[in-house]
Amino acid sequence: MGLKSPHLLLASSNSHQMLANLRHILDITACDAIQSEINVNVKLLFELGKSHHAFARQLSQQYWRQRISRLYYGAYNVRRAVNLHENGSFRTDVDDHKKTELPSSLDNASTYTIRLRDLREDRNLSDYDHTAIESDLVLTQDEAELIVTNFLGDASRYLISRGVTL
Numbered sequence: 001m002g003l004k005s006p007h008l009l010l011a012s013s014n015s016h017q018m019l020a021n022l023r024h025i026l027d028i029t030a031c032d033a034i035q036s037e038i039n040v041n042v043k044l045l046f047e048l049g050k051s052h053h054a055f056a057r058q059l060s061q062q063y064w065r066q067r068i069s070r071l072y073y074g075a076y077n078v079r080r081a082v083n084l085h086e087n088g089s090f091r092t093d094v095d096d097h098k099k100t101e102l103p104s105s106l107d108n109a110s111t112y113t114i115r116l117r118d119l120r121e122d123r124n125l126s127d128y129d130h131t132a133i134e135s136d137l138v139l140t141q142d143e144a145e146l147i148v149t150n151f152l153g154d155a156s157r158y159l160i161s162r163g164v165t166l
Contacts, residue, residue: 002092008037009090016088042085042164046155049077053148061141064134065126068144072123075116075148078155082106085164107154115139115147 003010012018015038023031053074056067079102083089086103100116102109118138125132139147156166 008034009041009084013091014088015084015090018088038084038088039164041090042081042159043166045077045081045084046159046166049074049079049081050152052077053152056148057145064137064141065132067141068119068122068126068137071144071148072119075112075119075151078152079112079116082155082158085159085162103158106158108150112147112151112154115151119144119147 009015015034019031019034019038022034026034051074052070056070056074059067059070061067076097079100080090080096082102083099089099091099097120100113100120102113102116104110106112122137122139122144125136129136134141137144159166
């Protein structure tokens with residue numbers, strides 16, 4: 001399952017390339033409308049990430065599997081929002097989870113790139129390994145929550161500084 005057609009993000013796997021290819025046949029108003037729709041999707045992805053993060057934070061630490069999973073999805077969707085805005089990339093396949101790179105102009109990008117990998121590993125363990133115990137996690141729950149909270153803050157400032165209304 002994925003986005004329902006018709007949807008702008010289904011028109012191309014890279015909205016920036018699509019818009020660049022359309023600029024020679026569309027007027028500025030049409031191009032601005034496409035960019036506005038891209039920005040709406042950046043905002044919605046960011047809000048989805050915030051929602052996962054908020055849900056995880058309200059769970060008791062005894063539910064470590066669910067907390068780690070939701071914290072990961074909070075960071076994952078915010079990463080998708082940043083990348084959609086920065087380079088136009090948007091994917092819904094499973095391989096998208098392997099993409100943790102962030103623009104170098106985002107504060108602490110290199111740290112988040114590494115920590116997103118750790119969060120993904122912990123999410124996989126939490127969601128799929130029935131023999132796992134909490135001490136098997138790469139990050140503690142508190143570390144994961146702090147990383148995701150900081151990432152949301154840095155990503156929010158980054159997107160706002162680039163004209164995205166969140």
